[in-house]
Amino acid sequence: MALPVSGEAMGKRDILYMTDICKTFPGVKALDHVRFGLREGEIHSLLGENGAGKSTLIKVLTGVEQKDFGTIMMDGKEISPQSPIDAQNSGISTVYQEVNLCPDLSVAENVFIGREPKKGRHIDWKKVNERTREILKDFDLDINVEERLDNYPVAIQQMIAIARAVDVNAKVLILDEPTSSLSAQEVKKLFDIMRMLRDRGLGIVFVTHFLDQVYEVSDRITVLRNGTFVGTYDADKLPMLELVGKMIGKDYDSLEAIPKLTNTGKEYKELLRIEDGTTGEISGINVSIGEGEVTGFSGLLGSGRSELARLIFGADKKTKGKTFIKGKEKDIRNPLDAIKNDIAFCPEDRKKEGIVGDLTIRENITIALQSKRGLLHKISRKEADEITEKLIKDLAIKTPSADQKIKNLSGGNQQKVLLARWLATDPDLLILDEPTRGIDIGAKAEIQKIVVDLASKGMSCIFISSELEEMERCCSKMFVLNDKKIVGQLSGDEISQSAIMKQIAGEE
Amino acid sequence: MSMKKLTQKMEFKPFVVLLVIIFLCGIISGGDFFKITIVDGHFYGRLIDILRNGSRYAILAVGMTMALGTGGTDISVGSIMAISGAIACSIVDERILQALGGNVFLAVLLALLAGAVCGAWNGFMVAKLKVQPMVATMILLTAGRGIAQLIADGKIVTITNDAYYSISGGYFLGLPVPAFIALIVIVLFLILTRSTAFGMQVEAIGVNQASARLAGIKVERNLWIIYILCGITAALAGIIESAGIKGADCNNCGLMIELDGILAVAIGGTALSGGRFSIISSVIGALIVQTISTTIYAFGVAPELTRVAKAVIVIIVCLIQSKPFMDRVKSLMPKTAKVEAQEVHA
Structure with a gap:
């Protein structure tokens, strides 16, 4: 059951209230009378499949797009943001999936860009750096603020982006897919910060595809589907299965219908073999890919799994090694050679x-x-x-x-x-590097299903994903990589999340 | 084709701008501008002048469009013009390669070849060494005139050869020869870009080089081809220019013309950051630039003011092309926007 959107009953004030928002693009009704309410001091997840209207709603709210119809009330006043700056001046700050800071400026410059404290007519650099240090202390970040931004990992950059967004007098903070490129540890840290900001009274809109994360941190959840408002719910009163059902408009069971491709002792004929494959990134690789088989490359980010895919496709220059396709040696020096040999590659980025x-x-x-x-x-x-x-x-x-x-x-x-x-x-061989990253659960299931279908029709697939669950579901053979080397191989029933973790960790 | 589809075409806006400029010129000159007379079966008049002199720009703009389409640029075209002019004139005047006996055809061929070699150098720098195109082509921009000087032995080469003159001053079917040369170049490039997949590949490279490469496009090879073509078109423009002034002036031939070339492409609507391009649009852009130049001279603007006048007109043309500006104009005068816009022109 949808709860009333207004939060007055809970004692907390609605800080932002959008009603009847409509937006039409040529040929698409992106938003159709959508409502959204945000209280102060809450984390509110905005969910929906791709194309449900989440991004458009955020864009309308942040002034990137203008609504055709409807009202936006902020702190009791009607606002109509015409640009991101406009929205920012009304107290709405946004941190996007791709960190939109200037990579070659210093951390402090990034935090204060466009609003530098002045001493006379000049920028007071001492103050810029000092203030930045203070601000970042709240975020538990003890870093050199005079260092270039891109010397820090994406996770830190994101924290800096949030710090900046909050310091610009924000009352509403929108986090658009903030966790897509973070490790589990970094995500935890981010959530700590989100909770800290919530307790300070900030209203946070959290847009994400990771449903477990939604439950870890949200107070309420609003679901959109096909540009319409489905409902706003208290997170602790909405089981995940029900949530998924509301997002895709059907039962979760239909997603479970993808069979696990188990290796029933089937012997696959070899399609491709790499011997001693070496590029600037990775060396001494030996792999064999079966015809009509889904092979997984598993490992942590940076383990060499993408580099291995690029080696096969000729995307990175090969310095050593041989490639055999159906037993014949082939010289694959660039992507075009690979394409002509019926290899296909969807890259990670x-x-x-x-x-x-x-x-x-x-x-x-x-x-x-x-x-x-x-x-x-x-x-x-x-x-x-x-x-x-x-x-x-x-x-x-x-x-x-x-x-x-x-x-x-x-x-x-x-x-x-x-x-x-x-x-x-x-193609005979389709290499998919993180094909489901940053896309919603419905499309994810569809892509998994397509891969499995293609393999059953005889196409070989290489599947690379950070989500072990989906690897487990789709692959019948798996190479486990760590530190740019293949550290293990699993097939058929041996494949399980714990077995992969063990091999990555180097335990047998 | 519906009206809406037509107005969304890349060529539409530049074409309207060209018509408006020509029309305004006609009104201000009291009709003189449109006057075309026939003498000895040849057409004469301002419009014919624009066609003759604009051909050079058009040829240049065609090559430049390709370079800009990949997200690159070629600022060495003016110097390549000087080199090709120097080579062609020196051969015709039998100062170098006397064995050729001043053969005009071979002179032109060798000059074009020199343009191709210059383009290959640019291609090598951009495609192979991955030097930023503006920096890569800056080398020839500065060194090219020196090379031209060496070929011409530091002199202005004046020639007497009617066959060579006719490349610029001749007539065919009553119309100036350069217009036909430009037409042939345009048609060849249209065939190259649209009847093969080359045009799409160039656009893909301009939009996203990394994606293009992984989709199997030979980025390096295509860049080589484009810079070589750009060199050849520049050489052709240089030949026409030297035929027009009946000699090779290494210091002034094609001076600053790279900027006019880029301007023509930009007015035509191709983004300097690369991607979608239209050869026809660029040719229209070139004609706009030429019309502006011709008009300024025709109206007797004092020579010291011609550049200022040109700049003002260019600013106005750019403003008309600018969407935010026109939206602003329209929102200020909801009903009379069209009338206003035309007054801005005038």
Whole structure:
């Protein structure tokens, strides 16, 4: 049951109250009479699948987009933010998934950029540094504030971004996917800080895909679906299964329906073998990939699992080693060689190395096939339309048309377009590096299902994911990496989260 | 094609701007601007002048569009013009390579080849050594004129050769020859970029080089090709210019023209950061730049003021292209926005 959005009854004041928010983009009704209420001193999770309207709602609230209809009340006054600065002046600060600070400025410069304390006509650097140290002390960060920002890991950068956001007189803090690139330890730290800020009376909007994290830290949860408001709930009164049901609009059971691909003693014929593979990043690798098998590369972030994928695809320059495909030695020196040998690769960083943002979905889907065919054999518009239409349908890509720029799609749909790009080339081996990172649970399940389906039709897949659970579900063989080396191999029933953890930790 | 689709085309806005500028010039000149006379079966008039002189810009802009499309740039085109002019004129005047006997065809061919070599150097710096394009091409920008001087032996090479003159001053079907050369270049580039996948690959490289590479696009090779093509188009422009002034002036040939070339592309709507490009738009941009120059001279603006006048007109054209500015104008005058916008032009 949806509780009343207003929080007056709880004794805590509503600091922010949005009602009847509507926003239409060409061809899409992104928000349809959505409400959202935030109390002071609470952590409020905003949840929904990709395309549910979370991002749009945040954008409207922070002035990146303007609402078509509806009211936003902040501290009892109606506001209508026209720009992020405007929102900030009303007390709404945002920290995005990708830290939007200046990497080559110092920590202190970043915290005070645009509002530096002055001494006469000059910036009072001493004060900038001192004040920054003070602010960061609250966050338990004891770092050199005069150091360049990018000398610190992303987690620290994010804390700095939050520190800055809060120090700019914020009453409402929006954290958009803050935990995507953090380790478990760093996430814990972030949550401590979130609780500390909550206790200071800040209202925090927490947008995330990690449902367990939602429960760890939230007081209330608001769910959106397809641009409409589903409900606002107290976190402790909404079981996770029910939450997932509300997000996807169907029962959780349908997600569980993906069978575990167990190795029933099946022997897979070898498709690809790397002997002594070496690049600048990783060395002495020996792996064998079976035909129609889903092979996992498991390990911690930085263990070399992505580097191994890049080695196979020729994305990093190979300095040593041999590649055999179906028993024949092949010289794969660059991605094009790999593509011509029917290998496909969805890289880890979708935005930086995957999508070509300003090009259309059609172009993004046909781009690799075009490379495979060669410059002079241009894919005709008719054929491109056929390929694109079929894949949009097969993969259930949500878009008004194939002419949309890919950057306008949600993360999960972008990932599906990338998958479509490679399926269009009809590969024998599909390498997926973190294909489900930063996308919602519904799309995640869909992608897992697609992978398993493809393998059952004879396509080999290499699956790389930080989420051991999904690795366990999808893979029938697994290479475990640590410190840029393969430290173990598991197959079939041996694969379990605890077995992987043990191998990573070096215990047998 | 619906009206909306038409107005969303990249070529639409620059085309309207060009028409408006020509139209305004016509009104201010009391119609003289549009006057075209036929003498000896050749057309004469301001518009024909624009076509003749604009061809050089158009050819240059076509090559520049490709470089800018990849997110790069080529600021050495002016110097490459000087080199190609020097080579062509020196050969025609039999100062170098006397064995060729001043053959105009071979002179042009070798000058184009020199342009290709210059482009290959730029390509090597940008594609292979990954030097930032502006810095990479700056080397030839500065060194190129020195090379041209060496070829011309430090002199202004004047030539007497009617065949060579006709490259700029000749007529074909009553219209100036450079217009036809430009037309051929444009058509060739349209075929290259749109009948093959080259155009899409260039755009992909411009938008996201890393993604393009992982999608199997040969980024390095494509960059080589583009800088070589840019060199060849610059060489062609240099040949036309030297044929126009009947000689090679290494110090002044194509001086600062790289900026006009970039301006033409920018007015055409191709983002300097790379990505979507349109050759036709850039050609229209080049004609706009030329119309502005021609008009300023035609109206007898004092020479010391021509640059200022040009700058003012360029600012106005850029403002019309600027979305925030036009939105502002429209919001200030909700009903009379259109009229206002035109007054701003004038």
